[in-house]
Amino acid sequence: MREPHVVPDRADLPERVTIWEVGPRDGLQNEQGTVATEDKAAFVRRLLAAGLPIVEATSFVHPRWVPQLADAAELMTSLVADLGDAARELPVLVPNERGLDRALELGLRHVAIFGSATETFAQRNLNRSLDEQFAMFEPTVRRAREAGMDVRAYVSMCFGDPWEGAVPVEQVVEVGRRLFDLGASQLSLGDTIGVGTAGHVRSLLRAFTTAGLGVEHLAVHFHDTYGQALANAYAALEEGVTTFDASAGGLGGCPYAESATGNLATEDLVWMLHGLGIGTGVDLAALTEASVWMAGRLGRPSPSRVVQAQSGA
Template identity: 70%
Template sequence: MHVPTDGLPDRITVYEVGARDGLQNEKTVVPVEVKAEFLDRLADAGLATLEATSFVHPKWVPQLADAADLLERLDRRDGIDYPVLVPNERGLDRALDAGVRHIAIFASATETFARKNLNRTLDEQFTMFAPVVKRARGEGLRVRAYVSMAFGDPWEGAVPPAQVAAVGKRLVEMGCWQLSLGDTVGTGTPGHAEAVIDACVAAGIGTDALAVHFHDTYGQALANTLAALRCGVTTVDASAGGLGGCPYAASATGNLATEDLVWMLDGLGIAHGADLEALVATSAWMAGKLGRPSPSRVVRALNG
C-alpha cells in the first residue's frame, strides 16, 4: 500500500553505486565477468544511472584494476548512464579512451580527510580537480562531485554545515553539475541532513544540484534520506543489496541499500523506475557470488 505524501517529490533518480562503491572494498577480487553481469542485471531491473567503476590507480583500489576491461565488456545501453569515478587527469585520460560520457570526482569536506585520502590540503584539492573538470567539460562530459565527510569525520568529529557548503560551492563554480553529499561514516541524523542542505541552499546551490549519499552505520540512512527528500533533493545514491562500507570507520555497515530505499519510496508513492523483485533477485545473486548474506533488510525479508 502506498499513500502519497505532501511536500515530497513525485519522482526521484536512484544513483546506483553498487558496482563501484559497493564492491571497491571487497577483499576478494570479484571477476570482471561477474561485475559486467551485475551491471546488466541492474539495468534489467530498471535502474538508469549505474556508476560502473573507477579509474583510480590499481595500487590503491585493487578491486577496480579491471576498469578498462569491464567497460570494454559491458553492454552499454542507450538511455542508461554509466558514470565512472576519476581521481586525477590520468584517470580522465583513461575514461576518455574508454568512451565514458559522465565522470565523478571525489572531494573532501575536511582538512584531515583531504590529507589522508588525497594527499592534499583542503584548499589544494581544488587545484588538483580544476584541470580535470575543465578538460572533461571541454570534451562534453558531465562532472559530478562527491563531497565526502559532509556530516562527520572520524578525526575531526562533526563537520560544520557551512564548511560543507563552502566546499560544494567551489566545486559547482568549477563546473560540477551535481554534488553528492556523503555521510561517509554514517553519523548523520535527519536534523543534520536538513542543516547541511539548508547551508548549501543558503550558499546559492539549488537542491536540483544536490544528491545525498548516506551510510547506515547508526541506522539513520533511510530517515536521513526522507529528510533530504522533504528539503527538495531528488537524487539519492544507493547500493544494491547494501554493499559497501567505509575503510575509515570499522563499524560502518555500508551504503543505503537500493531495495530498502525502493521499499520506502513505494510506500510514499514516489516514482523511481526500478523493479523491486528484479533488484532483490540481483542482490541475492551477488550475495551468492560474494559468499555471504545481503545486508539489505528488504532483500532478506523478501528472499526468505
C-alpha cells in the same frame, strides 16, 4: 514477491526521484576477495535491467589504492562490447587527470570526482590538503567539460569525520560550493561514516540553499552505520531532494575510513519510496534478485533488510 502498500504521505513530497546506483563501484570497492570482471559486468547488466536509471560502474583509481577496481578498463570495454553506446553513458569515478585520460580513451561520457570536506580525509584519501584538492580537480573537470562530458562532484565527510569529529556545516558548504563551481552539474553530499541525523540533513541542505546552491543541484549519499540512512533520506525528501545515491543489497564502505559501513541499501530506499507513492522506475523484484545473485558471488547474505525479507534469508 511482496510490494509495499502505497499510502502517499504528503502532497509536497516529490512525485518521482532518481536513484543513482553505486553498488558496482562504491559497493564492491572495499571487498577483500577479488570479484571477477565478468561478474561485475553481469551485476551492472542486472541492475540496468531492473530499471535503475543510473549505474555507476567503476573507478579509474590507481590499482595500488583500490585493488578491487584494477580491472576498470577491462570492465568498461566488456560493457561497451555488450551494451554498445549505452555503456558509455555509465558514470565512472576519476580521481585525477590520469583517470580522466583512461575514461576518454574509452569514449565514456560521464565522470565523477571525489573531494573531501575535511583536512584529514583529504590528506588520507587524496594526498592533498583541503585547499590543494581544488587545484588537483580543476584541470580534470575543465578537460572533461571541454570534451563534452558530464561531471559529478562527491563531497565526503559532510556529517562527521572519524579523525576530526563533527564537521561544521559552513565548512561543508564552502567546500561543496567550490567543487561545484569548478564545473560540476551535481554535488553529492556524503555521510561517509553514517553519523548524520535528520535534523543535521535538513540544516545542511538549507545552508546550501542559502548559499545559492538549490536542491535541484544536490544529491545525498547516506551510510547506515547508526541505522539512520532511511530517516535521513526521508528528511532529504522533505527538503525537495530528488536524487539519492544507494547501493544494491547495501554493499559498500570506504577503504579510507574504517568506521564506514554499508551504504543505504537500494532495495530499502525503493521500498520506502514506493510505499509513499513516489516513482523510481525500479522493478523491486528484479533488483532484489540482482542483489541475491551478487551476495551468492560474495559468499554472504545481503545486509539489506528488504532483501532479507523478500528472499527469506
